[in-house]
Amino acid sequence: MKRFSGLAVVLFIFIGACSSERNTFTNRAFHNLTAHFNAYYLADVKIKDVENQVFKNYKEDFTQVLPVFIPIDSATIQQNKEKLDSARELSSKAIDWHRISKWVDDSYYLLGKIDYLQAQQDDALNAFKYVNSNSKDKALRHQALISLLRLYIDRLEYENANFTIDYLSKETEISDENRFELFKTLAYYYESRADxxxxxxxxxxxxxxxxxxxxxxxxxxxxxQRYQREGLDALAYDYYRKALDGNPPYERSFFATLYAQQVAELNASKDLRKVRNYYDGLYKDPKNKDLKDVVIYERALFEEKQGDIPLTIDLLHQAAKEPGSNPRLKGYIYQKLAEINLQEFKDFRATKYYLDSALTYIRETDPVAIAIREQKTKLDQYVFHVERIQLNDSLTIIAGLSPEEQEAIAQNFIQAEAERLIAEARAQEVPKNSNIFNNLLAFSGKDPGASFYFDNGVAIQQGALEFGRVWGNRPLQDNWRRRSAIFQTTTQPEQNVGSGDSLASVENPILAGLPTLEGLLSNTPNTPEQLSKLNSELEESYFELGKLLYFDFKEIEPSIDNLETLIRTYPNTIRKPEAYYLLYLAQRDSNGNFEQYVGRLNREFPESQYTFSVNNPDAASGNLAALESSKGYEQAYNAYYSGQYQQARQVVKTTLGEYPLTRNTEKLLLLDIMVTGKLESRERFKGRLESYIENTKDEALVKLARNMLKPLLSSEELAALTPVDSVATDSTQLASNKEAENQGKKVPAESPYKLNESQTHIFVITLSRSESEAAKNLLGDLENFHANNFPNARLRTGNMNLNPENAIYIISPFSNAEKAKEYYLKFSEDFKSEGFPESSQTNSFFISIENFQTLNKTKNTEEYLDFFRTIYQ
Structure with a gap:
């Protein structure tokens, strides 16, 4: 009974201590103990585990200055959502169940950390502010303020950050742990401000x-790293040596040793052979097998400093092919190749394609990627027009040949492509192993060098190609079958020996993508409409290329060449006045004969705004000029409608003389033509309207001018105008119809997506993880589908993870929504692949680049499908 009574007393005390309503010593001790070692401790362990996962999953890029803080990867946070949710639940229990414990404020701080990791910034902000305001623990308040400071820096709220820094600078008794976090966060502050x-x-x-x-x-x-970039090599060397202490990861040790050697000796050494031997030693060291691309890249940078550009380029190409552990380095290699091609050779085309390759390796959120995309905008336009000129020029020449000559060119092209593909396949083969044991195994099909003919795929393919070229597509049969075939009444159809079709028909995976003879010939323009379209595109590209080269690339001579080619080849182009003006500017900048274009403008286009500009070279420009010309237009407009035509003309002439090229210029010119209709002859009015319609780009003003012109035309002129000028006269109507069509497409309410049909589009296939694993041959089947249906479209195929549940396959590029829709319809009807579900085919879509960036952020495909079905289906 005594023992039972004692147990009952203990149990009674324990039950009483569980209450969070009574604030006694026993209750506080119980709640402090359970809150600390149950809820708070377990939640803290889970959060630290997630933070460690973020650190482990982050791949340090030692070729760039390391960030102060490891960026928080949203994918890792999403993968650990259950763990963070559990930590949130435990922290909440520590607050709700143990309200009188001293770990309540610490638990609020943990909730703030969880919110911060999950990018719920407003909730994190409130939690850190609450802890700072309510906690009596000085160290915890400092911890919350430091976390608050980091959050302000993330949000670029520098005024709040400055206030927090000032407050913390006046605080005393800051622990060593908090001092470390504070100084590190201060470094992050200066890093974000590029200080x-x-x-x-x-x-x-x-x-x-x-x-x-x-x-x-x-x-x-x-x-x-930072001292090295500041040119303080001695300090950099000391810190690289210090970085080797503490048993760092091998990759950091490698870079610390490499860079220490660079700043201490390699950069200053005049013994080039010694430096090159050092890099060779690093390359051959088996411990560096995953860092060979780094060694070659650093060697390339060294050779660039020596001025050996050809060797630098060769080394960069080698570095791009070497295996490596950091994919981003490939992006920097291609970026360096682009830089050299731009600065050393002015090769804008190569620069564009190297930058394209760089972007495939550098994350789109990386500041380097953002800078590359900005640099690439004009390069993309340049390459588009250059390649269109090359293609259309070739097609125009081919169109002028006889059918036999066209067929011969097509066959030669197919043959050359086949030989190129064979050569590429051979280049990728593993070199023959001279080991005597492997030679003995050659006849068993196990030789890695495939010395036996029937083990060598490339040799077989080359033989099949040669057989097809000489004998055509013959059936496989032995001699006795050929002899018996003599007595058969039926005969085989004659083969077209050496034709491109026979080459393509050889069953050969390397040659599967070869175009057919019929396909090539069908793309040759033969009708007047096709030739007219080619010449229209050529005319546009010569003009746009001339503008780009002059204004954006500052390449005056090539600009002059393209503009003069435009005028020489298309003397009746409507772009002639502006081309004359650009040639005037280019010749003036290069101290050439610019006066000839002043004369041509005055003779051929006396009423053009460009003529006014060359006659008044010192005229004002810019926003102020636009504002003043608006006032002049308003004054002339009022004078015209009050019947003061001479005054209106005088105001127009004065305004155009002082401000010849503004956004109001074309309106002023049309108003001057309207004055002509009141003061001069009918023929003069008609002639000026026709000239204005040819040279003006503003569709609304062109439509207004056409309406003025129609009453001046005879019935015969109107009848003659309709068939000849139907495309030109109806262009405004077509544009307005297209605009009306787009306006009829209503974007779903509150949709984040925009309608921009002229922008580059991509085609997207969405699959779940299980569906992606089942559709094993999807990429290969897509490539075959493109080769058969879109052989000249240069479509590229790739895949990526949209989120942890879904993978997407991307086909690109399509120049606009119309091209993407053509692909979408063909894909929906004809594409088949083993394991590829019909539901995924139905849910495939195309999307503009701008909208894809939005989708990549929201990860909500259903939201975009609502937009897609409303707009495009």
């Missing part, structure tokens, strides 16, 4: 409070 000295100063203070050797090693490496 190099500030970052170095803050990290120099932080390293003294580093909690362990690994963290200290990483900070020392960042300091070394």
């Amino acid at each position: 190099q000295n500030g970052v170095i100063g803050a990290l120099d203070r932080a390293v003294a409070f580093a909690p362990d050797k690994k963290e200290e090693s990483r900070i020392n490496f960042i300091l070394a």
